[in-house]
Amino acid sequence: MSVRRHGSPRTVQVIRRLLRAYALRRVLKAVITVWIVVTATFFLVRLMPGSPVEVYIHTLISQYGFTYDEAANQAAALFAFDPNQPLLVQYLDYLRSLARGDLGQSLVSPGTPVSSILLSYLPWTLFSAGLGLFVSFVSGLFLGMLMAYRRGGLIDHVLTALGSFFQAVPNYLVAIVLIVFLGVQLGWLPVTKMRGAVSPGVQPGLTVAFVADVLYHAALPVLTYVLTTVGSWMLLMKSSTLSTLEEDYVTVARARGLSDGRIMRAYVGRNAVLPLFAQVAIAAGFVVGGSVVIERIFVYEGIGFVLLDAINRRDYPLMQGIFFVITLSVIAANLLADLLYSRLDPRIRRHPAEGDR
Amino acid sequence: MIDVQRPSCQPLLSVRDLVVQYQGASGAVQAVRGVSFDLASDESLALIGESGCGKTTLGLALLGLLPKAARIMGGQILYRTRDGRVVDVVRLSDAELRRFRWQECAMVFQGALNAFNPVLKIWDQVVDTARAHGFRDRTRIREQCERLLRLVQLDPTRVLDSYPHELSGGMRQRVMIALSLLLEPRLVIYDEPTTALDILTQRAIIEVLRSLRQELGFAMVFISHDLPLAAELADRVATMYAGRIVELADVRNLFYRPRHPYTRGLLLAVPPVSGPLTTVVSIPGSPPSLASLPAGCSFAPRCEFATDRCRREEPTLSTVAPGHWSACHHWSAVSLDRWMERLGGASHA
């Protein structure tokens, strides 16, 4: 009896401590978000009148003379669910197949699982847009700090002007300008040869030839991502650095005789980057979604390219799969940024409740 | 040049005619306008004055730590190093200045609750400080630091392993005080070290400072706008008004025989320990804007002793008694009758 009485508060305590652990709460939140999105998608796609499933069934009936059952079976195979089952069973089946990575099959090329399409195209997008974001973020940080340290100087003025300009230009315009001028007018870049994600015939593997080829094909999309986003990272980092330079602890560090380099890295830089992490998370989340137009223009065969194709051809299961991936990437990026942020800012790690102070 | 040197001592620090100017958007203001004083190597000097009179600016100048907007327009800050050389802080190179800071002269900042880097543990910031001056023996740093933390009555193990936000304001200020002594500097500037703290914590900090100075014996400049607080720690007191030192004397002389109307006003504004609060008289008016100082004595608009001469002619700091300087034309007319009365009344009660 007394053991039970002692035992249960201890369990409660353990649970409470676990919930208080910042990382765990974040992961839990991310999982719940994914579940909500997945559930909402399920009900939207299957149950709403005029849903893709219904449209597909009706198309089969009216155009190809299927009976309702035949059409429903066909749809079930494609969308990975069985419309004749009770709703709850359907829902659980759906969750189960999602967990197994089964996202149904493409309408346009029947028999091809959506997941295998994702697997072959998504890496290219993650690679090119991710590389673009990384290069842009890192150079933005350095340039921003440089501008703040040289405030009012020539470098600051030139970079501010360039940054504001490129920030204002939409990325598709930059892409088109690159193709039209560098490719067509001046003929400096073989833009047609640079299409696709790899050249035909190049064997994948960790060879110099393959890596060079991959970079060659990704160069224009990456350049476009960097040109259009580095300006905002630069300006954000500049203003964040400027306000950090005003902080007492920077003056105190100088009074303590610390070297300028140490102050710049560990005192100014580390604190100035913190507020940018929320933004880089958002940017990382939109890597997949933001690739659509650029990949179309450069004919770079990533997931954005496929998505546009799927929309044009009304390939619902494929679209749904890609949207699912976009959602996942937004949530995963936010989670990653939160965890990183908490590693960098001890105020959040230890005292989640006071974290916003 | 006036002579504010104490007889028969080789000062650790001699400031001569120091002028510091801020270059603002709306023109230049001089926050320090020709300050001179000496400080012996075992001495504690309190720097007293209303907000905005240039105390912090003077402190920062002593460390060569003025912000970009400020410039030293003239004067010297002569410092006698451990090996007996006299250097002018104003003319030190960047590298020399970096070594001078904290190793020779440390500073605890005004309301410095934000004085520590929030993303580094206290111990890492201690190591940073020591390494910047070429001390790499972590065990020795640790020992020295633990000794100092115990002197300011903190638990070394706990504090060193904490992030700044995990410590209270009073604890942070104590850590800062301990850290200021890490490299055994011979001069420490305390810029209102207790301002942001509650009364009890203030008292504790003052006690800590007093015992530290007894134990370790370093010279100290204590900046404050609170006269009684400063008097507890100071050997000598300098009153500052509108960028100038207007009176400089031993703490007893300054308290009992002030020879400047501004110092007198500050003393009369101190609430009595006992007795009715009605005896408190605050100085009328407010400090002048440094951008548009009145002609003649800058205190004249608020001074009950002021005459036409005061509004015409600026008084300079001159000797009124041995070891006592005042910048007032009518210093001999200044006395503290009402203050003495009050003290007398209090002692009868």
Ligand SMILES: Nc1ncnc2c1ncn2[C@@H]1O[C@H](COP(=O)(O)OP(=O)(O)OP(=O)(O)O)[C@@H](O)[C@H]1O
């Ligand atoms: N960064 C700055 N730029 C321009 N002017 C400044 C700057 N810092 C201080 N000043 C001016 O210099 C004057 C003296 O400032 P300072 O901080 O030295 O005063 P203080 O005596 O320390 O005041 P307080 O008791 O409020 O700390 C102020 O009146 C202010 O107008």
Ligand code: SF4
């Ligand atoms: S010089 Fe004149 S105005 Fe200035 S403090 Fe003395 S008496 Fe007052």
Ligand SMILES: [Mg+2]
């Ligand atoms: Mg100040």
